[in-house]
Amino acid sequence: MRKQLLFLFVVMMLCCSLTARALEISPVEEAENGLVTTDGDVYQVPEDIEGWLIPGMTCYPVRCGHFAVDLPMEWECFDAGYAYPAVVAMTPDGGVLMVAEYSAEMDPETTEDEYAASFLLEGRALFAGEITESSKLLDTFLLDGLPALQVEMVGQGFEMVWVNDQGDLYFLMYQTGVDWLDTNMPLVISSFHLPVQRTAPSANEADFDVEELSDGTLTITAYTGTATHVEVPQTIGGQTVTQLAPYAFYETAVRQVLLPDSITSIGEFAFSGCSRMVSIRLPAQLEALPDGVFESCFELYDVQLPDSIKTIGESCFYGCSYLESIRLPRNLVQIGNYNFIICPWLERFEVDEDCVGFMTQDDGTVLLSKDGKRLVCYAPWQERSQYQVPDGVEVVDAMAFNDANTLEIVTFPQSIRQIGSGAFARCTRLQRVEIPVMEAELGIMPDVMVQTENGMEKVDAYTTIVTGGETVLIGPEGGAAQQHAEQYGIAFEAMKNIID
Numbered sequence: 275m276r277k278q279l280l281f282l283f284v285v286m287m288l289c290c291s292l293t294a295r296a297l298e299i300s301p302v303e304e305a306e307n308g309l310v311t312t313d314g315d316v317y318q319v320p321e322d323i324e325g326w327l328i329p330g331m332t333c334y335p336v337r338c339g340h341f342a343v344d345l346p347m348e349w350e351c352f353d354a355g356y357a358y359p360a361v362v363a364m365t366p367d368g369g370v371l372m373v374a375e376y377s378a379e380m381d382p383e384t385t386e387d388e389y390a391a392s393f394l395l396e397g398r399a400l401f402a403g404e405i406t407e408s409s410k411l412l413d414t415f416l417l418d419g420l421p422a423l424q425v426e427m428v429g430q431g432f433e434m435v436w437v438n439d440q441g442d443l444y445f446l447m448y449q450t451g452v453d454w455l456d457t458n459m460p461l462v463i464s465s466f467h468l469p470v471q472r473t474a475p476s477a478n479e480a481d482f483d484v485e486e487l488s489d490g491t492l493t494i495t496a497y498t499g500t501a502t503h504v505e506v507p508q509t510i511g512g513q514t515v516t517q518l519a520p521y522a523f524y525e526t527a528v529r530q531v532l533l534p535d536s537i538t539s540i541g542e543f544a545f546s547g548c549s550r551m552v553s554i555r556l557p558a559q560l561e562a563l564p565d566g567v568f569e570s571c572f573e574l575y576d577v578q579l580p581d582s583i584k585t586i587g588e589s590c591f592y593g594c595s596y597l598e599s600i601r602l603p604r605n606l607v608q609i610g611n612y613n614f615i616i617c618p619w620l621e622r623f624e625v626d627e628d629c630v631g632f633m634t635q636d637d638g639t640v641l642l643s644k645d646g647k648r649l650v651c652y653a654p655w656q657e658r659s660q661y662q663v664p665d666g667v668e669v670v671d672a673m674a675f676n677d678a679n680t681l682e683i684v685t686f687p688q689s690i691r692q693i694g695s696g697a698f699a700r701c702t703r704l705q706r707v708e709i710p711v712m713e714a715e716l717g718i719m720p721d722v723m724v725q726t727e728n729g730m731e732k733v734d735a736y737t738t739i740v741t742g743g744e745t746v747l748i749g750p751e752g753g754a755a756q757q758h759a760e761q762y763g764i765a766f767e768a769m770k771n772i773i774d
Contacts, residue, residue, distance in 0.1 A: 333465075334619070335573070335596050336361055339375035341437075341444050344465035346458055369452030371462070378441030397436050397443045400425065409434075417466050418529060419502055426450075435463055440472045467529060469553040469576045475532060476501030479510045486513070493517035497526055502550075508534035518544045520564075525549075533557050542566055542587070549573065552596075556580055563590045565610065572596065579603050581626070588612050588721075598655075599624060599638075607631040611694075611720055614651045615673045621655045635664065642667070647689075654678045659703075663687055670697050672719055679703055686710065695719035698740040706746050707739070710769060712753040717762075738762040 333344045336351050339359030345351060349371075354360040360374035374393065382391035396406050400423050405411055412433070413424040423436045431451065437444045446463065448455050481499025484492045491514045494506065508515060515534065520541030523531065530553045531545070537557045543566040545551060553576035554568075560580060565587035568574055575596040581603040588610035591597060597617050604626035614620060622638035631644050641650040646666045654677035663670070665687045672694030675681065678701050685708040686693075692715040698704055709716070717739050721732040739758065740747075744765070749755025751768040759766035 335575075336363065336373065338373040338444070340439075340442065340470075341373075341375065341466060341468045343373060343446060343462055343467075345371075345462065346454075349454075365452060365454035367452060367454055369449045369455040371446065371448040371455065373446050374444070376443045378443075393445070394443065397438075397445065400436055401438050401443075417463070418468065418471075420468075420471070435466075437466065439468065442472065467550070467552050467573065470530060471503055475503040475505040475530060477505040477507050479507055482506070482510060484510055484515070485519070487517065489516075491516040493519050494522050495519040496521075497523045497528070500527075502527055502529040504528050504530070505532040506534055506537070508536045517541070520544060521546070523548055529553070531555070535559060540564055540567060543569060546570060552576060556583075558582065561585070563587055565589060566592070568594055579606075581605055584608070586610060586613060589615075591617060593617075595619065602626065602629060602632055602641075604628045605630055609650055611672055615676050617654070618677045619655055620651075620653045622653055623651070640664075649674055652678055656680065659683065661685070663690065665689060668692065670694055672696055673699055675699075675701055677701070682706070684708070690714055692716075692718060693739050695735070695737045696739065696741060698743075698745065700741065701745075702743045704740065704743045704745045706748055707755075708748040708769065709753075709755040710749065712750050714754040716754050716758040738764065740764060 333346050335342045336345050338361050345363055348366050349363045351361055351363040354362050354372065360372060363371045376390065376394045376397065380394060382394045385391050396409060399406055400409060401421070408428055409425040410428050411423065411425055415422050417437050421438050425434050425436070427434060431449055432447055433450055435446045446466070448459055476499060478499060481497060481501070482494045483496040483498060485495055487493055492510055494515060494517070497504065506515065514536050516536055517539045518537060518541055520543055522541065522544045524543060525547035528548055528551050531551065532555045535558045538559055540560065540563070542564040544564070545554070546566050546569040549570060549572045551571050552573050554574070556579065558580050559582050561582050562585045563583060566589045567587070568577070568591055569589050570593040572593060572595045574594045575598055577600070579601060582605060583603050584605050585608040586606065589612045590610070591613050593616045595616060596619055598619050599622045601624040607630050609632070623634050623641045624638060625632050625634050629644070632650070633642055633644050634640060635642060639653040639656050642648065642664070643650065646664060648669045648671065649663060649667050650671050652661070652675045657680050659680055659682040661681060661684050663684065663686045666689050667687060668689050669692045670690070673696045674694060675684070675697055676699045680703060681701050682703050683706045684698070684704070688710060690709065690711060695717050698707065717736045719735040719737055722735040723730050724733050746765040746767050747755040747759045748767050748769050756766050756768070758764070
């Protein structure tokens with residue numbers, strides 16, 4: 275009830291009559307660091323809170339229809355409950371922020387929601403170069419490449435940022451004079467993003483460095499443009515593009531990338547470090563995702579794997595903090611180590627029922643090999659406190675339960691033979707891990723690159739299986755669990771009646 279009353283109060287305060295007059299629009303520009311600025315440094319990130327936007331750690335994405343913004347973890351967020359897409363967020367000290375979306379097709383004359391009609395009429399008037407009695411223009415700028423207006427709601431204690439994507443309007447409305455909002459609002463505004471814009475992406479051939487391959491086709495070695503929404507051309511200078519080289523888009527500021535179907539190969543870490551990339555379209559005939567291809571793509575949450583994909587390399591989705599779900603295609607036979615680590619919002623896996631190599635259990639929250647012998651990942655964003663690893667599982671991947679912060683007790687079956695390094699990393703509430711076998715390989719970190727007398731080689735290394743909590747290992751006296759506990763300073767409790 276408190277939330278409903280608060281929302282009604284906010285909406286009623288901001289719905290006023292609409293009287294318009296002409297308005298001058300000032301110039302806009304975009305800062306090199308990707309955050310918008312205007313005539314001064316209004317939207318520059320304050321130095322003392324530069325790390326605030328580390329995804330999955332101190333903030334989270336709030337979806338509202340077609341767009342999203344990042345909010346600090348301390349803020350409370352809930353649906354506004356009206357017909358149009360809108361959410362309300364609150365700071366710990368009671369500050370209010372609301373976000374909403376209105377499509378270009380919405381008719382304010384026929385909608386039954388008078389509040390939505392009032393907002394929509396005002397937004398359209400502002401972008402038409404007019405001002406209302408309730409709005410005072412403060413600034414104009416580009417937000418993620420889209421025209422945006424910042425206005426003061428005169429005498430009401432609120433400001434609004436309106437964004438226009440070819441007639442689709444979005445707004446962020448926030449209370450003024452509240453410490454949390456005043457401190458973080460520049461970053462909230464700059465974090466606005468759309469997975470897909472209706473404006474055409476850039477397909478400028480001059481934005482790509484290329485090399486000719488032996489078959490006369492091209493590989494793109496680097497993206498050198500400044501556009502954030504990019505369509506890679508199928509041909510450059512009349513020659514077909516068939517490959518992306520390793521690191522081709524490394525640490526660029528792209529938000530959306532469309533790859534042509536002519537590309538059949540992508541190099542390692544091609545999009546690594548594209549921390550603001552939200553969406554990517556992969557080629558229809560691509561068969562492999564190479565190592566680290568989306569590593570540290572913090573905001574990536576719209577990625578569709580074509581059915582042609584057979585292998586996913588190591589660390590492909592490492593650090594994709596906003597990834598909520600992923601569909602694994604039917605021809606997939608291999609997933610490398612260290613995938614889906616630091617993916618704290620991952621809720622489920624969707625696996626084609628005819629998938630060759632993998633399956634899911636428990637409504638898609640646990641990913642297993644098709645034969646049930648390997649547990650690849652336990653989706654962290656679920657609420658259960660206890661979990662029984664299925665019978666028949668022999669191998670649990672490194673970091674498989676990473677960030678599962680509701681788990682308190684995990685029990686392994688008699689079939690378990692290997693538990694990977696950091697399998698329970700950052701499981702802060704984990705109390706008991708029961709390993710009822712004498713012999714098992716615990717804490718293995720497979721295929722680590724190390725310097726040897728023969729040069730760099732891949733070897734198996736070992737570390738603890740638990741970090742970040744006060745966990746007790748339970749197992750037979752003298753068995754693998756006790757040996758691991760003694761080696762890494764973990765509490766141990768002997769288990770009786772073990773059959774091995």
